[in-house]
Structures are given as C-alpha cells and as structure tokens.
C-alpha cells in the first residue's frame with residue numbers, strides 16, 4: 001500500500017494529461033504560457049477569490065505574500081509551532097522574525113489566545129508585531145474569526161497558508177479565500193499536486209495582486225526590462241499548469257472520496273484513538289488523516305502497521321521552536337501543546353485511490369495492533 005498513490009491517479013487521467021502536455025509541446029510557450037492563466041482563472045472560480053497568481057512553489061508563495069505586505073527586518077511574523085518548516089522559513093528569508101505560537105489540541109491549528117499572548121510578549125521588545133501566518137493544517141481551515149479578532153485589535157496582517165487545504169471550506173467559504181493573502185502549494189503530495197514544484201497566491205486586493213505579479217518576475221514594472229523592485233524568479237511552469245488542469249478535472253471527486261474515507265475512519269476508530277476534530281460547518285481537504293495515540297505507544301504502533309503493509313507518517317516530529325535553526329530565537333516560545341502533539345500524532349493513508357479493502361484493512365490492523373500493544 002502507498003501513503004500517497006499518484007500512479008492510480010495517473011492511470012485515471014492519462015488521456016487528459018497527455019493531450020494537455022502535447023498541447024504545451026506544440027505551442028512551446030514554456031514560461032507563463034496560456035495554461036498558467038487558464039489554471040489561475042479556474043482556481044479563482046473554485047475558490048471565489050478575485051486574483052490567483054501561479055508561482056514556483058508554496059514557500060515562494062509565502063515569501064511573495066509577506067513581501068507584498070511590506071514585511072521585512074524588524075517585523076515579527078507569528079507562525080504556529082506545529083507546521084512544516086516552510087511557514088517560518090519564508091519569514092526568515094526576508095529578514096523578518098518568526099515568532100512561534102502554540103496550537104489548539106483539538107484542531108491542531110493556531111490558538112488565538114496563544115497568539116494574543118505572543119503579541120504582548122513581542123510588544124516588550126524592539127520588534128513590531130506585523131503579521132500572522134495561519135496554517136490550515138492537514139486540510140482543515142484555521143479559526144479565522146478568532147484570528148481576525150486578534151489581528152484587528154493588534155493591527156496584524158493575515159496570511160492564510162493553504163498549502164494543505166485547497167478544496168476545503170468553512171461555512172461555504174473556500175480555503176485560500178481567507179486573510180489579506182492566501183497561499184498554496186502544488187508539491188506532488190498535496191491535495192492538488194503537480195509533477196514537480198508549484199504554488200500560488202490568492203487575494204481580492206487589486207494592488208496586492210499587481211505587486212505579487214511583479215514580484216514573481218524579477219520585480220518587473222510595465223515590461224520585463226523595466227525593474228521597479230527586487231523580485232524573484234518564481235513563475236509556475238506552463239508544463240506544471242497543464243498537469244494541474246488535467247488533475248482539476250478529478251479534484252472535486254477526489255476531495256469527496258477523501259472525505260468519505262475520513263468519515264469511515266472516524267466512525268470506526270473513535271473508540272480506540274483520538275480522531276480528528278472537524279468543527280461544525282467545516283469540510284477538510286484531508287491532506288492528512290491524523291490520529292492521536294498515547295506517546296508511549298505511537299512508534300510501536302507505526303512499526304506494527306508497517307508490518308501489516310500500512311505506511312504511516314509522523315507530521316511533525318518536532319515543534320519548529322525546538323528545531324536547531326530556531327532554537328536560540330530572540331523570542332522564547334511557550335508551546336506545550338505542539339510539543340505533546342509531536343509525540344502523539346500518527347497520520348494514516350487517506351489518498352482518494354484507496355480501495356474499500358484497503359480502508360477496512362487499515363482500521364482492522366490499527367484496532368488489533370492497539371489492542372495488543374495496550375495489553
């Protein structure tokens with residue numbers, strides 16, 4: 001069994017994929033070709049956001065968003081401690097200071113009370129509290145109502161890191177439509193993945209959109225050889241846009257299937273492990289299906305499952321504030337929930353090409369392994 005099965009997906013979309021790729025080979029517009037704007041428009045339509053701009057990867061997307069908001073040296077950027085390193089790295093890349101905030105034990109997303117406390121802490125330093133990057137971890141959108149309340153009071157800009165949540169929604173509002181700017185990633189293993197690196201930024205703000213279009217092409221002005229600011233070389237390849245357009249044709253049914261599998265798991269596993277919390281009105285994109293088990297059993301459970309041909313993953317083994325790169329950060333982080341989660345979480349396969357036999361095997365093996373380990 002594979003943790004993510006891109007081969008079964010490819011078999012399903014192969015004719016569409018080949019005709020999309022053939023078209024790119026025929027027109028030869030490999031940089032910002034017509035597929036890039038077609039994809040951008042399609043993603044505007046599915047997310048309900050006015051502007052979508054394809055970029056080279058999800059980390060650049062965050063960097064471009066921060067730079068468009070004017071964030072830089074002297075600014076504190078609040079990020080959850082329990083996420084992939086890129087969320088904090090983007091702030092570091094532009095000379096800003098990432099400040100780590102704890103997450104909620106139920107949704108694993110940034111905790112607004114901890115955010116408020118971290119802002120107070122930064123106010124006692126020379127840094128300016130400037131922005132928060134909320135991550136929609138494992139595909140579930142963060143609590144933007146609570147984050148917006150803190151951001152409004154403390155004058156913070158909001159970036160939604162939707163690298164894992166494209167396709168999710170909260171009370172009918174789609175992921176990548178929250179905050180001043182939202183970002184996503186098309187890394188192959190994300191819910192919508194290409195065949196290499198890719199990403200996008202989203203905003204309803206015309207000026208921010210224009211700035212980000214400039215930043216992705218060397219800070220260009222009205223033409224390529226008119227340079228107004230220091231930018232990046234961070235375009236989404238035409239070939240990757242073509243792959244994504246082929247995959248978009250099955251994306252909705254894939255999200256439905258992930259949701260169906262997740263609901264099956266939650267029904268079957270609720271008595272054995274702590275299953276994911278999905279607040280009312282929310283629909284996850286299920287980038288991961290992550291359970292919590294007692295820390296003492298977690299690694300042994302993963303070994304048992306591997307023995308039953310079930311791959312698992314630990315997202316994430318270490319909170320970012322404890323990573324050596326951030327260990328001597330100028331703002332001391334207090335993230336006990338993140339630390340505990342790193343010892344308790346285990347992600348099991350939830351990709352949309354699992355068969356019914358696969359999902360039954362997974363719940364049976366998980367239940368029997370846990371029962372024998374708990375004896």
Ligand SMILES: *Cc1c(COP(=O)(O)O)cnc(C)c1O
Nearest residue numbers: 057058059084086087163185187
């Ligand atoms: C994958 C990921 C990123 C970075 O995306 P890349 O395309 O790999 O650069 C950023 N944030 C989160 C939460 C991610 O999961």
